[in-house]
Amino acid sequence: MARAGDMRQSRPFSDRYCMLVPMPKVSERSLKMPASPIRRLMPFAEEAVRRGTVIYHLNIGQPDVESPREFWDAVQNTGLRYLEYTHSAGRTDLREKVAARYRDMGIEVEASQVMVCTAGSEALAFAMMACLNPGDEVILPEPFYANYLSFAMSAGVEIMPLETRIEDGFALPAVSEFRAKLTPRTKAILINNPGNPTGTIYDPAQLDGLRQLALERNLFLISDEVYREFNYTSSPVLSILQLEGLDEHAVMVDSVSKRFSLCGARIGFLVSRNKAVNENALKYAQARLAPPLLEQLGVLGALDAPKSYFDQVREEYRTRRDLLVSRLRAMSGVVCPLIDGAFYAMVELPIDDSDRFCRWLLESFDHRGETVMLSPATGFYSRPELGLRQVRIAYVLEKDKLNRAMDCLEAALQTYPGRVNVTAAAKS
């Protein structure tokens, strides 16, 4: 029999209400789905805004840099009278141009191997549905992008997390640790490179280890590479599609959301040389008919943006990263690892509980009428307790605002009633 505590957790009010008034019950699978950890603080943020508090949003990876002029030109000059469905795999001209851009980067693919999706989110969902059966297992390093769990739950797929540690800068575990997670149901490895939330970039030797394991155990290697251009190291980010012998194993997820500040466009790509993956993912694409047309046309334009566009974007984010890291490292009790890429930092704070702290920042704190919104790291781990003292910071604001946000965080850490002085990582 379930204990009272369990009951409380697993049965929300609306479900208990069912016992009194006859009404159809929502599905158990949806009740088990987690609410987005990135968005669950929204009601407290809305309340803070109502009180007149200014909030610096470092809680969501929402870049604020101008999108390429070519995007706006394209959406304003479509010459269309109405909006048609496109091919379920996207417009042919867009698929061709995307494939050509990949070839420019040394990723050899054809247009037929690129499917336009309604953002990277959908590409990942299609990859899971096409590659994995309900009950199949996918190994992935944690902390991981919280929505991987949502997509896995929707698809009935089991997540087998492999812990990485802040003390090691969230480095990829040795292949032997992946091997220890293998079971007869293991069907895929999922990586995010550069990584959200950690900013880690995997080096060629690490990727080669995964390549060998995928070949040896006949696993899909699914790689989310949406932050490819956000690379602050001197070496290029290697795509899994550049690894030898993985034509049938490699499935890449991509998106224009981050690199062109087009999160709201919802245009991404599923890229694989495995014909059966493409054919079967297409069936899911056909069921939802087509990705949005206006935004496909805009991205067709944006892909003509000169190299200088992205060089400027990267330099802007590099400066923000440098500012963030130096401010954080100057705060007593704060642990901030090296950040190679993307635009996130997973940071350990001298606090008792990151959910409580992030909520307190919005509910009970302000610094000269301002506060900062962060993501509690608990949502990025399969076991929330691993993220109890960590937060994810998205450095997506320009330097002035970022500085003011850090002023808020510094002041908050001095007055937060749940401050603890020695953290696990600080000790080591």
Place this chain on the structure above:
Amino acid sequence: MARAGDMRQSRPFSDRYCMLVPMPKVSERSLKMPASPIRRLMPFAEEAVRRGTVIYHLNIGQPDVESPREFWDAVQNTGLRYLEYTHSAGRTDLREKVAARYRDMGIEVEASQVMVCTAGSEALAFAMMACLNPGDEVILPEPFYANYLSFAMSAGVEIMPLETRIEDGFALPAVSEFRAKLTPRTKAILINNPGNPTGTIYDPAQLDGLRQLALERNLFLISDEVYREFNYTSSPVLSILQLEGLDEHAVMVDSVSKRFSLCGARIGFLVSRNKAVNENALKYAQARLAPPLLEQLGVLGALDAPKSYFDQVREEYRTRRDLLVSRLRAMSGVVCPLIDGAFYAMVELPIDDSDRFCRWLLESFDHRGETVMLSPATGFYSRPELGLRQVRIAYVLEKDKLNRAMDCLEAALQTYPGRVNVTAAAKS
């Protein structure tokens, strides 16, 4: 053991190939997914175009009427510099305006009960995930919109079809027939009103029967109402949200694709007064972050289109319907029932096999250099044989083209080698 015939059907080439070269296999669930019946003739159409044949596309519900001026004004004057994620349930101003439009039609809902989705497709997928567990059963009249099957398969939900017959004008079966399909796993009834592919509109008495059954057996009543404005009768289309006492049972799916010729915009709505449905559907919405922003802004504009916009659209389609019905009924051996709404006709032809006929139209036939593309009805039935002699015709072309398409069909039926002269419905 499987028979050879079964093997051939269930194992595509790419799967058999796996036996020779080690490669990870795609999921069995994706192999079982049907390819879209509406789109599977595309390669033959492309080949016909290469030969120089003009094709009249009556195979897909892709309206060709101009979208409202207000849509284009809105997308061309966003004043935005970059595209942000919106709230996962869509922009608040859009939800408020949509709710106000529903109230204008006599459907009492609040903005918080409207979720903006990436088209009606996603709204339906969210409805299934939020309401139904894997293995749950949903009863729906057949023939049905083919993608219902795809969404049900993705969600692991069982479709329990209830046959409707061309001889009865595809009328909704009596409630007793629904009752006969009930099992302990029945969790929902799904209707499409006005209906694709049949054009049927359900009258208040029929809907009341379903209402009583939903209340009595505590079932969700999910209604796809995307063709609401395409109504050629003198009575309004009743929404399930207007039925008494169904606040907790009624889940409505809507879309702007058809009514504003915005199929490519991918904006739809999930509407329910059941708070648990809304809260749990929101989790799936959060996983995919947000619907497309530019198109949300465009629809915000389109909703200001004057009533005269849609009056013109409806009159245009009414004229097309009248033309189509009179042309079809003048062809020997063709059965075309009354069409009340939407812009489809399910028609019985004097042919041996509709898949063969539709392919033959593209591969081996032309009438003065022109041909017509139709949808074989086999894809709209759970048992393809029920649609063997039927095709779905989408009357989405202007009258001149529609006339020429009918000339093609008439000529084709005279020369098609698989013509049969007496059909079941013609006999009755």
